[in-house]
Amino acid sequence: MEFEYLLRVVGAGICGVLVGFERKTRMKEAGVRTHFIVALGAALMMIISKYGFQDQAAWSNVKFDPARIAAQVVSGVGFLGAGMIFMHRHTVKGLTTAAGIWATAGLGLAIGSGLYILGGGATIIILLGQKILHGRYSWLASPKTQQIVICLNNTEGAVSRIQQLLEEKNITILSFHAENNSLASELNLEIIVKFPESYNAVNLLSLIQENASVKAVEFQ
Template sequence: MEVQYAYLFRILVAGICGALIGYERKSRMKEAGIRTHLIVAIGSALMMVISKYGFQDQASWTGVGLDPSRVAAQVVSGIGFLGAGMIFMQKQTIKGLTTAAGVWATSGIGMTIGAGLYWVGLGVTLMILIAQKVLHSGFHWLATPKTEQIHIRIDDTPGVLDEIQTALKEKHIIILHFQAERNAGDMSELELELTVKLPAQCNTEQLFSIIQAIPAIKAFEVQ
């Protein structure tokens, strides 16, 4: 019974590590949060404990061969399906890759702690949290281009589309996807759907300022 309490402690520690990573993801409004990461870590630790110790009563059976790594190997494969469900395509942009990778890494942390390697599991948890914090910081040398989806409603006047494209080009904003259609409620207006790539030094507030400076634009929304 005392041995099983030790196993439960391992699973508890794994759950705490998973919850910490999930909290960081949730604070950034990502697809998988505290509950998902916590359950993944707990489940992975449980499977690792089962893989190592769940078949000890059969070790002395004649003609029975056991491979303690088989259950753990299936966890690594199975978690890939969960991660794949978090990745999706939205207007030429792939979303959810970091969250899916985080869930996959969380399962590894769970298995590590389930195997009794506490310091390794805790160390990797700390490494992931620090890496996420640093890579989401405001360091310009770490900044990378990002994409935004914009919905714009404009007056259908001559040259207005060229004016929008010129204004964006001057700020080194690249249009990745462009779709225009007439407003069904007002035939004198056009509705534009744009996917743009912003340079590393440009943020959403600066994008607002650029769009607001074009008189023909009546309404816009960053999705």
């Protein structure tokens, strides 16, 4: 029987590799190795939880709960997912990868408990879902953030014209900082904006440059 258990662990590791390879091709934080170990480890814990204490239960005539260790896998793997999530330019990154780590643990638990069809089918569904939902659909597009540095002549109404331009394009200003260079009669603006992914940032750059007050503009 232990050879069958070992095959379950190997099968879970293969499912983890498939999910991890999809993440790796998208240059995400967690790749093949991480997903492989998570799935393999979850299968191992499931097998230990389900079969590792049967002899003790038979000897002591005490009922045991085969889910007690597996339940800790579901919650305990969260610390791995938390390490994948971070903030970058006012945008949360890594949520999908963290969810993938959690789901990969579920694949390992399924195969470790002998539910091969369920585990294999769930792996295929995850891969198909990632492939389809990463398509360029407008209803799936998430907003992007960008820091813009603008150098412009310190003339009356120059800043308000920039703000009005962004509002006309439905671009949200997240932060705004202006620094006056009195020697050169210039203003340096540092703006962090949020705009739809479907909007071309290069077009925004060209649009700002058309303003007569603007001397230089760049994205950071």
